[in-house]
Structures are given as structure tokens and as C-alpha cells.
Amino acid sequence: xxxxxxxxxxxxxxxxxxxxxxxxxxxxxxxxxxxxxxxxxxxxxxxxxxxxxxxxxxxxxxxxxxxxxxxxxxxxxxxxxxxxxxxxxxxxxxxxxxxxxxxxxxxxxxxxxxxxxxxxxxxxxxxxxxxxxxxxxxxxxxxxxxxxxxxxxxxxxxxxxxxxxxxxxxxxxxxxxxxxxxxxxxxxxxxxxxxxxxxxxxxxxxxxxxxxxxxxxxxxxxxxxxxxxxxxxxxxxxxxxxxxxxxxxxxxxxxxxxxxxxxxxxxxxxxxxxxxxxxxxxxxxxxxxxxxxxxxxxxxxxxxxxxxxxxxxxxxxxxxxxxxxxxxxxxxxxxxxxxxxxxxxxxxxxxxxxxxxxxxxxx
Amino acid sequence: xxxxxxxxxxxxxxxxxxxxxxxxxxxxxxxxxxxxxxxxxxxxxxxxxxxxxxxxxxxxxxxxxxxxxxxxxxxxxxxxxxxxxxxxxxxxxxxxxxxxxxxxxxxxxxxxxxxxxxxxxxxxxxxxxxxxxxxxxxxxxxxxxxxxxxxxxxxxxxxxxxxxxxxxxxxxxxxxxxxxxxxxxxxxxxxxxxxxxxxxxxxxxxxxxxxxxxxxxxxxxxxxxxxxxxxxxxxxxxxxxxxxxxxxxxxxxx
Numbered sequence: 285x286x287x288x289x290x291x292x293x294x295x296x297x298x299x300x301x302x303x304x305x306x307x308x309x310x311x312x313x314x315x316x317x318x319x320x321x322x323x324x325x326x327x328x329x330x331x332x333x334x335x336x337x338x339x340x341x342x343x344x345x346x347x348x349x350x351x352x353x354x355x356x357x358x359x360x361x362x363x364x365x366x367x368x369x370x371x372x373x374x375x376x377x378x379x380x381x382x383x384x385x386x387x388x389x390x391x392x393x394x395x396x397x398x399x400x401x402x403x404x405x406x407x408x409x410x411x412x413x414x415x416x417x418x419x420x421x422x423x424x425x426x427x428x429x430x431x432x433x434x435x436x437x438x439x440x441x442x443x444x445x446x447x448x449x450x451x452x453x454x455x456x457x458x459x460x461x462x463x464x465x466x467x468x469x470x471x472x473x474x475x476x477x478x479x480x481x482x483x484x485x486x487x488x489x490x491x492x493x494x495x496x497x498x499x500x501x502x503x504x505x506x507x508x509x510x511x512x513x514x515x516x517x518x519x520x521x522x523x524x525x526x527x528x529x530x531x532x533x534x535x536x537x538x539x540x541x542x543x544x545x546x547x548x549x550x551x552x553x554x555x556x557x558x559x560x561x562x563x564x565x566x567x568x569x570x571x572x573x574x575x576x577x578x579x580x581x582x583x584x585x586x587x588x589x590x591x592x593x594x595x596x597x598x599x600x601x602x603x604x605x606x607x608x609x610x611x612x613x614x615x616x617x618x619x620x621x622x623x624x625x626x627x628x629x630x631x632x633x634x635x636x637x638x639x640x641x642x643x644x645x646x647x
Numbered sequence: 648x649x650x651x652x653x654x655x656x657x658x659x660x661x662x663x664x665x666x667x668x669x670x671x672x673x674x675x676x677x678x679x680x681x682x683x684x685x686x687x688x689x690x691x692x693x694x695x696x697x698x699x700x701x702x703x704x705x706x707x708x709x710x711x712x713x714x715x716x717x718x719x720x721x722x723x724x725x726x727x728x729x730x731x732x733x734x735x736x737x738x739x740x741x742x743x744x745x746x747x748x749x750x751x752x753x754x755x756x757x758x759x760x761x762x763x764x765x766x767x768x769x770x771x772x773x774x775x776x777x778x779x780x781x782x783x784x785x786x787x788x789x790x791x792x793x794x795x796x797x798x799x800x801x802x803x804x805x806x807x808x809x810x811x812x813x814x815x816x817x818x819x820x821x822x823x824x825x826x827x828x829x830x831x832x833x834x835x836x837x838x839x840x841x842x843x844x845x846x847x848x849x850x851x852x853x854x855x856x857x858x859x860x861x862x863x864x865x866x867x868x869x870x871x872x873x874x875x876x877x878x879x880x881x882x883x884x885x886x887x888x889x890x891x892x893x894x895x896x897x898x899x900x901x
Contacts, residue, residue: 292752292753479739483706486706487704487705489759646708
């Protein structure tokens with residue numbers, strides 16, 4: 285099906301890509317770095333509160349209270365002498381100091397605990413106070429031998445954690461493939477024309493279909509390898525699971541790459557200069573980056589923008605990939621997105637064959 | 648036997664400021680280039696030299712007229728013509744990060760051929776640069792490499808567009824030697840040039856173009872005898888530069 289000429293040219297395109305260390309670095313590692321940063325920024329486990337406890341009581345009750353605090357992940361407990369801890373608080377070593385009075389035992393009624401805080405840390409207080417009160421209440425119940433009237437139990441309705449990272453992964457993969465594809469056809473064509481390479485190729489017996497096939501083949505390989513690396517990184521390093529079928533996921537990737545390669549051929553045929561392709565390319569890439577639900581769901585956007593956002597090609601691609609990756613949807617279940625993808629594929633292909641005229645593009 | 652026959656070749660371009668009007672970039676040119684010739688096309692900037700070459704190479708559509716290369720109609724059968732010609736263009740940049748050997752192998756693949764890249768590099772004296780990238784070559788080396796690329800299909804006709812422009816005298820003489828060598832092997836060479844010495848010493852015949860038309864065509868010696876103004880007192884004849892200026896005038900072009 286593929287001629288040796290097409291394979292040879294595709295191999296040269298791959299070599300060019302692999303030898304361009306700078307863009308290789310950016311295209312291969314940037315999405316991974318991006319995901320890692322987001323992974324840390326959205327880490328659900330908040331930093332623990334550095335809590336100092338000055339135990340002036342020394343009673344079993346005080347000991348139990350300190351045990352309760354230490355067993356809570358929210359706190360990082362330090363014990364010590366009140367004076368020393370106070371200066372530590374001033375020095376910023378601790379966020380909060382609890383002073384247990386000597387009368388903190390089961391005999392006394394209504395012992396008063398003192399919370400010493402740094403005004404700069406006051407913002408956290410609203411979160412910490414209820415936790416402390418709840419701990420005290422628990423000990424009180426225990427000592428008095430009573431059971432609480434009300435308790436809260438947490439139940440996850442989807443029975444799996446849907447972290448932001450899991451939401452981000454398919455969108456980011458869709459965005460990455462769009463960029464790689466548009467750069468692969470559009471940006472490269474303009475560069476090859478500027479250098480006179482297209483003209484030089486044109487005077488050889490190579491057919492435009494050979495040239496296009498080679499670019500498409502090389503880019504498909506680049507995109508598939510790149511996205512697989514990203515996916516492996518997400519699954520094995522960031523512990524994000526892909527719920528749905530891998531073959532359906534890769535099927536969407538394949539179609540999407542073809543859409544954006546065709547769009548790239550259109551842009552590369554229209555734009556005559558490097559500046560023009562940068563401008564037109566950004567005009568296509570940027571709105572999709574923000575409107576296509578890559579970083580946040582389309583549903584969270586202003587109602588007026590939503591219909592526009594949904595017709596963008598990247599929206600169909602990102603939502604199809606996300607449905608498969610996060611919710612395990614089958615191809616049949618994502619039919620609306622599939623229709624969107626099919627329409628864009630046909631549209632982009634027809635436009636590309638109209639606009640990419642070998643002789644005109646070469647000049 | 649003529650290997651290139653051109654009859655009334657014409658190319659119109661729309662004027663840059665008035666799209667409705669066209670100017671004649673090439674105006675009904677007729678040429679016969681014999682097999683084994685080194686044929687030079689001279690002319691001021693904008694005379695239509697490159698457009699003429701590009702029409703012969705199939706790069707630019709022919710508006711009217713006929714061009715035959717090795718008996719094949721350029722318009723009717725462009726792919727058969729491309730198999731028989733080698734082309735060196737004015738711009739000769741190549742893919743980034745690909746070595747000379749890899750580029751030659753690629754160009755051969757475009758003709759569905761296998762070549763020995765090192766043997767080709769030997770012919771243009773670049774074997775020691777086999778693994779270099781084109782951007783690492785000097786101007787003269789780049790031109791020689793472009794010629795090597797144009798030789799992968801063992802062409803009958805080699806088109807060179809201003810091959811020595813921008814080269815120092817050493818590189819220029821080196822390139823002329825290469826062109827003569829190729830010509831001695833039987834290859835027909837068609838080149839455009841601004842260099843009068845090149846036209847006079849290298850070319851068997853030259854054509855002078857101006858404003859899209861052919862104003863003279865003959866051997867350098869015949870043209871000098873016919874057109875160079877004879878100095879009234881001195882017995883010395885003029886040179887091709889005198890011929891060129893006498894035919895195209897002294898006015899500056901872009």
C-alpha cells in the first residue's frame with residue numbers, strides 16, 4: 285500500500301523531528317511537566333498544620349487528647365515547654381500553639397484551653413477550630429460514657445476518586461495532538477516553502493500524494509509515540525487510571541490526528557510567510573485551548589459561549605477521549621462526539637485537497 | 648540534434664498594483680539548444696530568465712507556446728521530463744539536520760533509484776563532508792552539493808540558475824571546472840548568469856534577454872563581432888559586457 289518512496293520520505297521527516305532536540309524537548313516533555321505541576325498544585329492532601337502543644341496538665345486526659353491530635357493527618361504535632369514553643373511560634377516554626385491548663389483533667393468542669401496564633405496564620409483558623417472542638421467533644425463523650433447523637437459518614441457516589449488530574453489527562457492529550465499535528469503539516473510546509481525545499485521537490489518526479497502521505501505517516505507515528513509516553517507517565521507515575529478501552533481511545537486519537545493534519549495543510553497552503561502561519565495558527569489553536577474543555581468543563585463556561593465551544597473540533601475530540609478515559613464510555617455511547625469528529629474530518633479533508641495545490645504551494 | 652526546442656513560449660503575470668492588467672514576463676521566446684551544449688541565458692534582473700527556466704522545468708505553467716525536452720512536451724508529460732532533467736535552483740536550502748549522504752539517498756529515492764552517495768560526492772569533490780549538514784557548507788560547497796543533488800537521476804539536461812552568484816573567484820573557477828567536466832561527459836547544460844566572464848568563457852552559445860524578449864542569440868565570439876562597439880583607434884575588440892550593455896542599455900534595474 286505504501287511505496288518505498290513514501291516510507292523513505294517519512295523516515296527522513298522522522299529523523300528531522302528526532303534531531304531537532306529543542307522542539308523534541310518541548311513537545312515531548314512539556315505536557316509531562318505540565319501534568320506533574322498540576323498534579324502537585326491540585327494535590328488533595330493539604331499541607332499539615334504545624335501544631336505546638338504545651339502540656340501543663342500531665343493528666344491521662346491530656347495524654348489522650350495529644351494522642352488524638354497526633355493521629356490526625358491534618359496536624360504535625362510538636363510538644364514542649366510553653367515559653368520555648370511561644371518563641372517558636374513567633375519565629376514561624378509553628379502555625380498554632382495550644383496551651384493545656386493544669387486543670388485539664390476529668391475532675392475539673394470546664395477547663396479552658398488557650399489557642400495562641402500568629403495573626404498571619406489566622407486564615408487557617410476557621411478550618412482548625414472545628415476539628416479541635418470535635419476532638420475535645422469525642423474525648424468528652426468517651427469520658428462521660430455517652431454516645432454522640434449524630435454522626436457523619438462520607439460516601440463517594442462514583443466510588444472512585446475523580447481528581448482534577450484525571451480530568452486533565454485526556455484534554456491535555458487532545459491538545460498536544462492538535463499542536464503536534466498542526467505544526468507537522470502547517471508550520472513545516474511554510475518552512476519548507478520559505479527554504480525553497482518544496483520547489484526543489486517539485487522538480488523531481490515525486491507526486492503530491494507521496495509528499496502528503498509521508499508527512500501524515502511521520503506525524504501519526506510521532507503523535508502516537510508522544511501520547512503513549514504521556515499516557516504511560518500518567519498511569520504509572522501519576523497513578524491515573526484509564527477506565528475505558530484503550531483501542532477506542534487510540535481510535536479517537538487516530539481520527540483526531542488526521543483532522544488536525546488536514547487543517548494544518550489548509551493553514552500551510554493559505555499562509556505564505558512564517559509570520560502569517562504563526563498568526564493564523566494561533567488563531568486556530570488558542571480559542572480551542574480555552575474553549576474546548578481542555579482545562580475545565582465546557583459546562584462551567586458562560587452559557588452564551590457554550591454552543592460555540594461545542595462546535596470546535598477539539599471539543600468533540602477532548603470530550604470523546606475524556607468520556608472513554610474517565611467514564612469508560614464505549615464508542616456507541618459517545619456518538620454525538622463521534623459525529624462531530626466525522627464531520628470535521630470530512631470538512632478538513634475536502635478543504636485540504638482544495639487548498640493544497642502542489643504547484644502553487646511550492647512557489 | 649536539438650535536445651530542447653522552445654517555440655513562442657509566453658508567460659503573463661498580473662501587475663502587482665493593477666491586478667486586471669498583465670505584463671509579459673516572457674514574450675514569445677523561441678530557442679533551440681543542441682545536445683552537449685553549454686547554453687547561457689543572460690539578462691538584467693526581471694528580464695525573464697528564471698521564469699523561462701521554470702517553465703522548462705515544469706515549475707511554472709506555460710501560458711502559450713510549446714517546450715520540448717528530449718522530444719517530450721513539458722506541459723503534456725511533465726513527469727517524463729522531470730525524470731530526464733536535473734535542476735539547481737537559486738535557493739538551495741535543504742531539510743535541517745539531514746546529512747549530505749542522507750539527502751542524496753533521499754533525492755535518489757524520489758527518482759526511484761539507488762545511488763552511491765559517496766561516488767556522487769566524489770564527483771563534486773565533497774567526500775570529506777559526507778556527514779556534514781548543508782548549513783555547515785561554504786557558499787561554493789553548497790552550490791557543488793546542489794549540483795550533486797541534481798545529478799542523482801543521471802540527467803540529460805542540467806539546469807543551473809545563477810550557479811556562481813555570490814561565490815569568490817576560487818569557488819567560481821572550481822565550479823566552472825565541474826560544469827565543463829559534466830559537459831565533457833555529454834550532459835547538456837543550460838544556465839542563467841549575470842557573470843559576463845562566465846558567459847564568454849564557459850558557454851558555447853548565449854542568449855540575451857531583456858523585458859521578457861530574446862534580443863540576441865549566438866556564440867560569444869559572433870556576438871562580440873556583431874554588437875560590441877569597435878573602438879575607433881584601438882585594434883582591440885570589446886567584450887561580452889560591452890555587448891550586454893549595448894543591447895540592454897545602461898539604465899539601472901531594481
